Amino acid sequence: MNPASESSLPAALSIQPKPVRAYFGSRSVGAALLVLVAAFALFGPTLSGSDPVAQDLENFLAAPDAANPLGTDHLGRSMLARLAHAAQLSLWLALLSVASALIPGAALGILAAWRGGWVERVSVVIADSVLALPGLLLVLLLATFAPGAFWPLYLGLSLSFWVEYFRVVRARSHILLASPQIESARLLGFGPLYIVRRHLWPELAPMLGTLMSFSAATAVLAMAALGFVGVGIRPPTPELGVMMIELLPYYQEAPWLIAAPIGLLTLTVLGLALVGRDRSSMQ
């Protein structure tokens, strides 16, 4: 049923409770945060001009000054340079794992919904078995193969993310493929490529966008969490979770140090969450 079509009010006057997100302008705020973080990750290393691993043991835990705008860490390394590199790493991981989950996940989802039959049954069975394993556990299992390496994180996250894309795309595609718009497109003679491009994709894209921002946030947080429990990226590579755990003991001596990675992580996740929140209630 389409209540709007019979609404007794002129469209321009439709009176609905003002959407709450308007108060925060959330999407643009989120996008702005992400642009800021990305710019910091991209240009930070150049701007800081220092080597993120170069130490100055005689100048550790230095307060922020002109040379080191964010101070130096417990080994006298430039926090600005380290933070920028860490941001780069986190964003890369997020981007990479989301992209490599999205493409097969969405493609398989469309294929399963389109073809049905054993293609669908097999892919659902695979998805179900991965789904029974919370993503972090999968990452932990893989991380045991190669502790401290980047690939288990990446692989584990992608492996656990694709299921979500697959499920969402398959479910939505099922509905769309049975919908009049696609039935009519077929009757009109349009082929599968056109249907995917003009009918499926525009409907799926906003949802996938939301999902992507969520899984990117999950990736960033998971990486930090693994760093925190000592299974993530190994030092001296700057990584937010590892930095947090390394700098936590100095929370009283040099509070700005621990605040920096926490702040950056929070801003990144907040940005991703805000960008994605538009449709968060849809799930």
Next chain:
Amino acid sequence: MNIQGISPVAGVLGRRGLQALLVAALVGTLSFFLMRMLPGDAAYRIAAGRYGYDLVSAAAAEAVRVELGLDQPWYLALVGWWAQLAEFDLGTSLVTGHAIADDIAHQLGHTLLLAFCAMALSLLIGPALGILAGLRPGGAIDRITLLGATVLRAFPPFVLGILLILGLSVHLGYLPAAGHGEATSVVLPALTLALGLAAGSCRIARDAFSQVVNSPYYAFGRTKGLSDRQVLLRHGLRNAAVPIVAYLGMQMVFIIEGVVILETLFAWPGIGHALIHAIFWRDVPMIQGCVLVFALLFVTLNTLVDLACLALDPRRRH
């Protein structure tokens, strides 16, 4: 009543049962290859775990190798591996030599306690705030909870945990910082987990509730002549509960993952704690046992959520 002749409960149980089998197979296989692909010498690792690294020596490692039969060919090991798993025998820890089933049975209690407390707390906090926010969308409570939930979601659980320790334990001394043994020990880790959970369920509850309040059946309840309280109780809560309970299924991931990280932080002797340790020591049977129990726990909890959804929402039953 079902047309296909399969009751919906049996349908849920069957589907989830299959899922449990699949995940057991997945975890078992991964663990086996993990065992085989362990870099370095497993006997050495095990010996170090057993005797402390000050005492690890070639002799100790050799003793371990013979004792555990690590020198047998891989195909025998594979067969043994599967046979054991099929008999629900999780084997013995490479590090402690204890039966893993015993260890985990003990740890599972702690994990369940933590998860249950966290869930209960989050259900006290989240939906209550969500309903308050949903009753007046755009109102002050709505805006405050939105801001709170958004920021809280952006906070890694372990950071939140540390903040709570610093605030409630170090500065105020209300609660023990970590450990277990005292009745109050569970509060901090449970609260940490619950706040994250509540941040999600609060918004879901809010959306669900505002949807219910704006629904035609809610309006019909009012125009029928029911008071606001009567409509809320008779038509609001149950309908709003349907998406909240369904969302609980999605939150299970968060609970399981949170448990793994927070048990380590709070020295809570559950399976999550054991898992991180086992990974650290490459105690593969233990890793397998922990991950398996977590996965089965996850499937079980999801089954309960499914059944709760069936109970709450008659539309799913037909």
Next chain:
Amino acid sequence: MSLAFQVDELQVRAGHNVLIDALSLSLKAGEALTLLGESGAGKSLLAQAIMGNLPSGLRASGQVRVGQHTSPAGEGAKRRPLWGRQIGLLPQEPWLALDPTMRVRDQVAETHALVTAVRWPEARTRAAHDLDAIGLAHARDHYPHQISGGMAQRVAFAAVHAGAAPLLIVDEPTKGLDAALRDDVVALLQQTLAEGGAVLTITHDVAVARALGGSIAVMQQGQIVEQGDAASVLNAPAHAYTRALLAAEPARWPDRPPTQIGQCLIQGRKLGKRFGHRLLFEQLDIHIHAGERLAIQGGSGSGKTTLGNILLGLIAPDHGEVLRAPGLPRQGLQKLYQDPAAAFAPRLSLGQALRDLIRLHRLDGRELGPLLTRLRLSPSLLERLPGQVSGGELQRIALARLLLLKPAVIFADEPTSRLDPLTQQETLTLLADTAETHGCALVLVTHDPDIATRLTSTQLQMP
């Protein structure tokens, strides 16, 4: 006869925009008043203003009197205690107005228990009686999703009726119902009248107004343009709008002359289809000839659409076969949908959708202009998205899209059931005209027997 209800000088505004102006109505106990008008005329707003639950942002002025209670129209909260007890409101689309998680008997019983303050066990017994009385004894313990739209309509009626309010307001009671169910509803309303209740009905369905009798007020753009007792308004309409509205009733449409019938294009032989355990049809034979106008008729759920989809080749029958005339191209069969908005990609502009089609089949794009003119469509509409044009316009654009392909058969699946009567008439007439002009066969699925007989020469009644 006591006065059941009266409004004086009711005005509803949104800011400076007047939506309902200087409206006065009254209704005595035991009488019916029917408000007729097109969508957007402010009819439903009127019901909300009387109840006192206007959406926030709308302001009402004037007086509303219900029974002995008079209150300023703007102070809706004062009428809240009257809900259910003095005013009953039968909701639009009752299948949405029933609580999906509660058995229907409880939804009726709660009015007894909570509105008329009967003890719960007694309330349940009464609810069971109520349901028995309207022929729903078997559905007492069903949930709303297990009952049909017509049954839901009756359950909602029972739930409202249980409050025994002397005034019943009914908002679009026949929306989405087929003719048989419409008669059911009318019967329930007539019963209320017979019991001495006053019924205010808001509808665009002239047949309902005629059946209820009493008096009629015709609304256009927030104002009453004509008012009087039913017989005089319906038989001697004074206002042009009333006349148009009456003329749009399918029963009053002129008959169309039969067309030249050509070769058989599609033949369905011994078709059978089941849906789950339910048999839709079996041993069904059907022929569609070139240039023919055929109506497939039947109540909701009788398998009309399924039959059409089988003929179109979209789904396979369980039994029997569908034969197509040799040389009939794949694109020779086209379908017009019930909800035109659902038949377009929502994020693709209409013009782009048409251009894609023209490019795909290497059609002559110059045909589009004249086609649009013939369908009385402005080319500027093509810059919009499907959601930005009205239902009638969109259905005509859908028609234009089909016609570009010069189909041999147009299968129209209740193409106007969501449109108001004037638009319905316009759209269907154009459909029939263009089908005739282009020489294609028209298969029309409809639940309205009047439309079927007026528009088509052959009718197939589904079992």
Next chain:
Amino acid sequence: MRGRHNPSRRRFTTQLALGGLAAGLGLPRPVIAHPNGDHAHDPLPATNQIPGVLSIVGPWELTGLDPSRAGFMFSRMEIAETLFDAADDGSPLPGLAARWTQSADGREWLLQLRPQARFHDGSPVSAADVVHALNLARTKPGILGLVPIERIDAHQDQVRIRLKHAFTALPAALAHSSTQILAPASYDPDGVVRGVIGSGPFRLTHLQPPQRFEVERFAGWDGPPPAIERATYLAVGRGETRALMAESGQADLVFGLDPASLQRLQGHPTLQVESVVIPRTIYLKLNAGHRWLTDPRARQAISLALQRSGIAHAVLRERSLAASQLFPPTLDDWHVPALPPLHHDLAQARQLLRELGWHTDAQGMLFRSDGAQTEVFSLNLRTFPDRPELPIVATAVQEQLRQLGIRVTVSLGNSSDIPAGHRDGSLELALGARNFAVAPDPLLTLMQDFGPSGGDWGAMGWHDPALDATLDALQRTRDASARQHLRTQAAQILHQALPVIPVAWYRHSAALHPRVNSAGLDPLERSYRLSRMQWSR
């Protein structure tokens, strides 16, 4: 302990809650109770501590009950005893053995047990029980393997140990926790430990492995009754959690504090921090068999590249911990003040490597051309995070060697990676921390580490007959001045040849709640000295 709430605290509750968040966020904590204080610490909050129960928190988990696995935990909690005990300087003290004699050739030892000693199940400790326990210990990995034992038996009410040759470090070996004496009822018929029935002043009451166990005062203890009636031990894996538990006053005695937390806790107004330098040294183990590291000049160069004082200053937060030689000054007998201290001299290090044919490329990294092929000086360093400072030190070392031109990759793994790498020859560099007083006499450790085939935690691919002779002589020689001479000689050899490169010495610390009076930390890490502790009130 709700009654112990500071009345003024309630007033500050809300501010403190904000303060807690602020502190966690890294913002300075608002100064509340200390208007003049620059380092505003609140007094220790009243916690849910159980009165009369001492709570100890440390990083070590119970991985089993066997003395060879977790014996050190039962020794530290004074549940089980060894035949010998040790003074702070490592010299033997009576343990379960009240008196002992050795034959003139040093090959036969007779140990007389404490007559009143009782196991916790009430049975007296007999010589036969001791022999049973020791013979079982010999079958398991542990220190006894180093001792040339011929036979252990009971001789009347004495324990008789017959050696293949004289062995001066026997009391040290028998003070090691793997030689703990448990009651026969502790073992099942296969010799597997099923319960810990010791003879110490505390009795195990509750065991919840791997994290927690509880003890209570043993009424049958034949020594002076301890003041502490009950105590719990809790293993907490994360250093920061341990520090927070100390800070929150939840634990009475917290071990295994990382230097940064230690620094923070030292500023705490009520918590006491005790520390003692222990005979543990952080050093680089290197594969002297590796073709780049065989020449002592290469090891010398690596040693010269290390900025020990910087590491000690920044990581360990105490410059004096920079190692000037392998043995820390606490090891009085082994520390040789006369040795030229290890120092930092990058220029000299480069010079040494140039002598070995290494050149620096444009990035300052070392390479060596051998006619056809060019090799780059890059090494893998293994270390492990059990001790929180090791990964940080490894990171510092990595950077300092990069300054020299050596590319170092750090593998942060499991502590067992190092012995494993030693054994299969794949190890290049390792960073570890070696306790020279695992048994109170470092001689035992040196025998393990620098023997003819090297040691898992000691030399690799390096062997010096002169050192062998010195250590062998030490085993047999009882003359004090001769022994001192031999020790100095051994220290000198190790200092010059650098089979392992010392980085820093180690400080052992613990945070102590004000409600207990400590008996001082044991520099040998053998005991928590529970039986000597007192309640403050």
